[in-house]
Amino acid sequence: MMTSNRRMSDIRWLALLALPLVAAAPAPSTEEAPAEAPPPVEAPPASEAPLPPAGREIVPRDTVRRILGADVKGVSGMVVGQIVNVLVDTEGKAVGIVLDYGGFLGVGKRRLGVSWSMLSFNKGSITLGLTRDQLKNFPEHRDGEDAVLATAPAPPG
Amino acid sequence: MIPSRRSRRSLDWLNFFVADVQTGFGPFVAVYLTTQAWTEVQIGFALSLGTLTTMLSQVPAGMLVDAVRDKRRMALLALSAIALSAVLLAAFPSRLPVLASEVLHGFASCVLNPSIAAISLALVGREALGERLGRNARYASLGGAVAAGVMGLIGTYVSPASVFWLTAALTLPSLVSLMRIRAEDMHVVRPQKKAVDGRLLDLLKERGILVFAGCAMLFTLSNAAMLPLAGVAVTRAAGEEANLIIAACLVVPQLVVATISPWVGRLAQQRGRRIVLILGFSMLPLRGALLALVEEPYTLILIQALDGLSAATLNVMLPLLASDLTRRNNRFNLCMGLFGLAVGVGATISNSLAGLVSSLSSPAAAFALLGGIGLLCTLLAAFAMPETRLEHEQNDKH
Numbered sequence: 001m002m003t004s005n006r007r008m009s010d011i012r013w014l015a016l017l018a019l020p021l022v023a024a025a026p027a028p029s030t031e032e033a034p035a036e037a038p039p040p041v042e043a044p045p046a047s048e049a050p051l052p053p054a055g056r057e058i059v060p061r062d063t064v065r066r067i068l069g070a071d072v073k074g075v076s077g078m079v080v081g082q083i084v085n086v087l088v089d090t091e092g093k094a095v096g097i098v099l100d101y102g103g104f105l106g107v108g109k110r111r112l113g114v115s116w117s118m119l120s121f122n123k124g125s126i127t128l129g130l131t132r133d134q135l136k137n138f139p140e141h142r143d144g145e146d147a148v149l150a151t152a153p154a155p156p157g
Numbered sequence: 158m159i160p161s162r163r164s165r166r167s168l169d170w171l172n173f174f175v176a177d178v179q180t181g182f183g184p185f186v187a188v189y190l191t192t193q194a195w196t197e198v199q200i201g202f203a204l205s206l207g208t209l210t211t212m213l214s215q216v217p218a219g220m221l222v223d224a225v226r227d228k229r230r231m232a233l234l235a236l237s238a239i240a241l242s243a244v245l246l247a248a249f250p251s252r253l254p255v256l257a258s259e260v261l262h263g264f265a266s267c268v269l270n271p272s273i274a275a276i277s278l279a280l281v282g283r284e285a286l287g288e289r290l291g292r293n294a295r296y297a298s299l300g301g302a303v304a305a306g307v308m309g310l311i312g313t314y315v316s317p318a319s320v321f322w323l324t325a326a327l328t329l330p331s332l333v334s335l336m337r338i339r340a341e342d343m344h345v346v347r348p349q350k351k352a353v354d355g356r357l358l359d360l361l362k363e364r365g366i367l368v369f370a371g372c373a374m375l376f377t378l379s380n381a382a383m384l385p386l387a388g389v390a391v392t393r394a395a396g397e398e399a400n401l402i403i404a405a406c407l408v409v410p411q412l413v414v415a416t417i418s419p420w421v422g423r424l425a426q427q428r429g430r431r432i433v434l435i436l437g438f439s440m441l442p443l444r445g446a447l448l449a450l451v452e453e454p455y456t457l458i459l460i461q462a463l464d465g466l467s468a469a470t471l472n473v474m475l476p477l478l479a480s481d482l483t484r485r486n487n488r489f490n491l492c493m494g495l496f497g498l499a500v501g502v503g504a505t506i507s508n509s510l511a512g513l514v515s516s517l518s519s520p521a522a523a524f525a526l527l528g529g530i531g532l533l534c535t536l537l538a539a540f541a542m543p544e545t546r547l548e549h550e551q552n553d554k555h
Contacts, residue, residue: 069194079313082191100191101392104403105309106184108388133396140393142516 065124072099072119072126080128087113087147096149098141102132113141115151160280160342167337168277168289169296171232174331175269176300178239181308181324182262184385186246189317193250203255210263212501216357218267219494222275223487226345232272232335238265240328247321271493274476278489279343284426287477291422294472295415298465302411309404346487360492365482368541369475370499372438375534376471377503379441379527382511384464386520387448387457395454402454406461413465414472421473429546430478431538437470438535445528449521467531475500481545 067083074080081101089095096115103109118129130150139148190200222231238261245258273293281289304327312320360366387406392399425433444463451460479492507527515523 066194068196069192071192082188084191084197100188102399103184103188103388103392104400105180105305105312105407106186106188107385107407108392108399108403109184109188110389110392131397132399136396137393 067097067126070126072128074128075131080132081109081112083126084111087149096147099128101135111141112138113147113149115149118151161339164280164338164342167334168273168280169292170334171273171276171331171338172293172296173300174327174334175236175273176297177304177327178236178243178324178331179266180301180304181243181320185308185312185317185320188312189246189320190250190255192317195250199252203259206256207259207263208501208505210260211267212498212505214264214267215498215501216491216494218264219271219490219492219497220357222268222271222490222493223347226347227340228272228275228279228343228345229335229338229340231268232276233332235265235269235272236328236331236335238262239269240325243321243325243328247318247325250318267494267497270497271490274479274493275345275490276338276343277476278480279345280338282344283480283484286480287422287426287473288419289422290473290476291419294418294421294469297472298411298414298418298469302408302415305407305411306404309400309407313400357491357495359486360483360488360495363482364541365478365543365545366492366495368537368543369478369482370496372434372534372538372542373471373475373496374499374503375530375537376438376441376467377500378507378510379445379503379531379534380464380467380471381504381507383444383448383524383527384461385508386511386515386523387461390452390520391454391457394452399454402458405458409458409461410465410468413462414469417466418469418473421469422477425474425477425546429544430474430481431542431544433470434474434538434542435535437467437474438531438538440464440467440470441531441534442528445524445526445531449524449528478545 067086070083071079072081072083081099083097084100085098086094087096087098094116096113097119099112099114101110101112112135114128114130120127120129129152134153135150138150141147187200187204190203195203222228225231242258242262242265245254245261249255274290277289277293278286308320308323311323384406388403391402391406395402421433421437440463444460444467447460447463448457451457475496476493479489479496483489483492511523511527514526
């Protein structure tokens with residue numbers, strides 16, 4: 001009795017495992033049928049040359065820097081925050097950054113969006129062209145909503 | 158049974174330096190990992206692992222400290238582990254070492270806190286424990302105040318990693334203080350092997366333990382998110398002086414705790430535990446209401462003084478009640494572990510809850526909710542908590 005029950009549950013487990021394989025099998029044929037776009041890449045016939053390997057562009061170490069996690073200095077030269085993300089538009093051009101701003105010993109940190117134009121990159125340091133007073137009451141950056149980027153203050157009048 | 162002056166002073170300094178060591182491991186870890194280009198998801202995972210380890214370790218660590226006779230050795234091992242976890246963070250900020258650091262720190266903290274309380278109990282006995290715990294809290298908050306100031310400054314002006322190097326360095330004076338506590342002064346009463354009602358389940362059936370665990374959870378649920386939320390409000394509203402105000406918001410409650418804790422312990426010894434609990438916990442709804450209503454950043458510093466009043470209450474009363482409620486079975490550290498778990502659960506939920514309400518509604522609504530939970534905590538203590546002071550214990554002066 002016990003062994004036949006075990007075999008039944010073994011078979012049930014095998015069936016469960018086999019389901020995705022069975023489900024996956026017909027998929028390629030259904031995909032190929034409606035395709036009007038360029039046909040899926042198949043193994044090239046022996047006469048065609050394979051695609052060439054990727055080229056190499058050597059960039060000297062001192063000419064580039066990583067920016068995620070990089071310190072951003074304020075107008076006075078003191079570190080005011082770190083870059084946590086870069087915002088790019090649909091063409092891939094950088095529009096702004098998300099900055100972890102302010103705080104003391106980690107307490108009071110805020111996430112702010114800052115326009116790319118407010119950053120200046122020189123000699124390995126990144127400087128934000130806005131003071132703490134100018135960023136007072138600036139709304140926080142939230143994912144899923146319109147990003148509010150801090151940019152140059154509107155001219156008076 | 159009066160312990161030698163050397164042991165008493167060494168215990169004071171032990172509390173001071175341990176608080177220093179633990180200061181860096183708060184929200185600052187997230188800042189440090191950000192500068193190491195960790196993503197928010199990765200940081201969240203590492204911190205959650207630390208929190209989970211802490212919560213899972215509370216009760217087992219309590220059992221461990223109960224079972225071991227040499228409480229000083231437990232504290233020694235725990236401090237060494239914390240030093241190691243600080244070095245791992247500072248020197249190897251990549252995935253595996255940081256995760257190891259979080260786990261190590263979580264477990265070691267769960268061993269360290271009951272060990273220090275157990276050492277205190279072994280040194281002075283139950284009758285004078287209230288006042289001794291008040292002194293512990295005083296030195297711990299002084300250590301926390303100094304460390305918050307110093308580490309905040311070097312975190313900003315030197316480098317974030319230097320905070321953790323300093324943390325590792327500060328374990329050395331902690332160890333020195335620990336070793337200077339004389340073993341002859343300590344009278345450890347271990348739980349008997351087959352104690353009647355000494356198991357975890359028996360503790361859980363005790364009304365006082367259940368009620369206070371509930372209070373501890375509600376307290377931390379109310380309290381833990383108030384300062385971070387207020388900190389964000391300060392950064393938002395204060396401009397150039399923001400960092401100074403936040404530093405003051407961190408230091409002022411510590412100074413209040415340093416000032417009043419021995420008095421809290423004495424009051425609990427002379428007048429009873431319930432009155433202290435009710436007075437101290439009632440600061441929470443008051444603070445929640447004020448934080449919801451007041452916008453001016455400088456006033457927040459004053460409101461943070463109330464934080465000191467309630468924090469002093471919990472810091473002194475938690476180990477004191479653990480001692481009271483385990484008179485019969487001496488499962489002091491297990492009870493400390495239980496209360497620690499309740500505190501951990503409250504703290505974990507607090508920040509998420511407050512963050513959610515703050516973004517859905519407004520920070521003021523979040524403060525009001527936290528204050529309401531604080532009110533619940535006060536009412537629970539007022540109506541359900543039994544008095545655990547024994548009449549004959551009130552007259553001892555050490």
